[in-house]
Amino acid sequence: MxxxxxxxxxxxxxxxxxxxxxxxxxxxxxxxxxxxxxxxxxxxxxxxxxxxDRPFDWRFRTDTGGFIPLKDLTIKGRNIEECHWYQPMSVTVFKRIMDHVDIDFSEFEFIDFGSGKGRVLLLAAGYGFKKIIGVEFAQELHNIAVKNLAAYESVTKKPAGIELVCEDAVKFPLPDSPLVLFFYSPFEGSVLEQVISNIRESHMLNPRKIVLIFHGRNAHSIALLESLNFQSREIEIVADWSRIEHQRTIVFTSPE
Ligand SMILES: C[S@@+](CC[C@H](N)C(=O)[O-])C[C@H]1O[C@@H](n2cnc3c(N)ncnc32)[C@H](O)[C@@H]1O
Structure with missing residues (x-):
């Protein structure tokens, strides 16, 4: 009891x-x-x-909610097997995670891998990043993100500094600046392996601070991320009481 x-x-x-x-x-x-x-x-x-999950969208006149299976969407590339659904990040949990990230955001570019309808990008816009990029391979979700960005900017009345890329994450070349990479359970298995290999290579060619935030539960994905040999730190996030499943949050930080 x-x-x-x-x-x-x-x-x-x-x-x-x-x-x-x-x-x-x-x-x-x-x-x-x-x-x-x-x-x-x-x-x-x-x-x-x-x-x-509705208040964020009411406030910014956006459409970021929902639970959408990917099988009926138009996907760039062939990597549908390692991801099956779209669901946006919890607003509360994102803010709680960012409270634990102790860096000067203005020196970093923020990239959301699997940015969906763009909720995480719009949330990141409040932190003063140098630039924010969303990479999403489902054309329909990307199109909604484009509309959401316009709606958000018309409510806030200023540019959010967000670039939206409709592409498979494995094909996305990492920018050369210090990076915050956000992964809310976007993909697993071989796709995650390839993205990790891109990150490792980019960091070897150009050593710089990379902070990778993983939010999810898949043990195999966590083991793959650990293979990067970045310093890792699990953070205890008080769960969002409105969510059905509790996820783990692990921050991986590169040696500079
Ligand atoms: C759990 S949702 C996260 C959405 C978004 N990050 C947020 O929190 O609002 C995972 C997203 O990753 C996308 N995705 C999965 N595999 C991908 C790939 N190989 N390349 C790009 N996007 C991918 C899916 O289409 C889906 O929108």
């Missing part, structure tokens, strides 16, 4: 409800008639998560 209370306080109601759903599902999914009940529970949880 104490464990449940502890988990509730740490992760919030949505993660607790999702874990309970998983336990029930593994126990009762074979019971006749149970599937429509689980379908209903899933829809209710996703709908609640979407509702909690």
């Amino acid at each position: 104490l464990n449940h209370i502890d988990s509730f306080l740490k992760n919030g109601p949505m993660v607790t409800a999702w874990n309970a759903r998983n336990r029930l599902r593994s126990r009762y999914s074979k019971v006749p008639g149970s599937m429509p009940v689980f379908w209903f529970i899933d829809k209710a949880l996703y709908f609640t998560e979407l509702c909690f």
